[in-house]
Amino acid sequence: xxxxxQNPRHKITKRGQNVTFRCDPxxxxxxxxxxxxxxxxxxxxxxxxQNEAQLEKSRLLSDRFSAERPKGSFSxxxxxxxxxxxxxxxxxxxxxxxxxxxxxFGEGSRLTVL
Amino acid sequence: AQKVTQxxxxxxxxxxxxxxxxxxxxxxxTTYYLFWYKQPPSGELVxxxxxxSFDEQNEISGRYSWNxxxxxxxxxxxxxxxxxxxxxxxxxxxxxxxGADGLTFGKGTHLIIQP
Numbered sequence: 001x002x003x004x005x006q007n008p009r010h011k012i013t014k015r016g017q018n019v020t021f022r023c024d025p026x027x028x029x030x031x032x033x034x035x036x037x038x039x040x041x042x043x044x045x046x047x048x049x050q051n052e053a054q055l056e057k058s059r060l061l062s063d064r065f066s067a068e069r070p071k072g073s074f075s076x077x078x079x080x081x082x083x084x085x086x087x088x089x090x091x092x093x094x095x096x097x098x099x100x101x102x103x104x105f106g107e108g109s110r111l112t113v114l
Numbered sequence: 115a116q117k118v119t120q121x122x123x124x125x126x127x128x129x130x131x132x133x134x135x136x137x138x139x140x141x142x143x144t145t146y147y148l149f150w151y152k153q154p155p156s157g158e159l160v161x162x163x164x165x166x167s168f169d170e171q172n173e174i175s176g177r178y179s180w181n182x183x184x185x186x187x188x189x190x191x192x193x194x195x196x197x198x199x200x201x202x203x204x205x206x207x208x209x210x211x212x213g214a215d216g217l218t219f220g221k222g223t224h225l226i227i228q229p
Contacts, residue, residue, distance in 0.1 A: 042118075042222050056216060101149050105158055105160075
């Protein structure tokens with residue numbers, strides 16, 4: 001499988017717990033993005049990396065959220081002290097820097113906070 | 115601030131009809147990019163097209179065509195002779211031409227093609 005891979009696909013957690021999602025991008029893509037999507041809405045940009053550098057963060061990314069891409073390959077998105085409002089689909093996408101905006105998305109990780 | 119408006123929440127047509135999905139955008143940038151993405155029932159977003167703000171030529175790809183008009187800040191998407199497989203949520207998106215790389219998506223239009 002050469003597409004963008006995300007896991008876990010589903011996560012149910014209790015409020016206050018920490019969760020971590022992982023994304024494995026397409027191997028030759030140097031840009032990696034995280035988006036959040038809630039029901040009936042379009043994806044909302046959270047952050048992106050070029051190689052291992054985090055170049056942009058949305059104001060939506062509160063200090064409870066942290067993302068890393070330590071070796072410029074896979075990335076993790078951690079949410080600390082989850083709140084019910086964090087319930088959403090977290091989407092990862094990757095792209096080539098020379099083709100901005102042409103994103104290849106994964107299937108997403110659905111978070112439910114009880 | 116950038117904004118993308120897709121006023122049509124849901125459209126339902128019978129197979130083989132033509133259908134147009136509307137997209138209106140707002141930006142202060144002189145250079146920007148516009149996109150359409152498709153999200154089928156399986157959930158994975160699929161890139162369809164990118165246009166830059168300097169290129170107002172319409173584009174056709176098979177049954178799909180796109181009409182970009184800067185004068186009305188619109189980037190509409192037409193499917194000719196629709197098929198059941200076209201059923202999906204379609205998103206229009208906008209990206210700044212300089213600096214910021216994140217896409218601003220509209221809320222999407224749910225297209226239902228009935229057999």
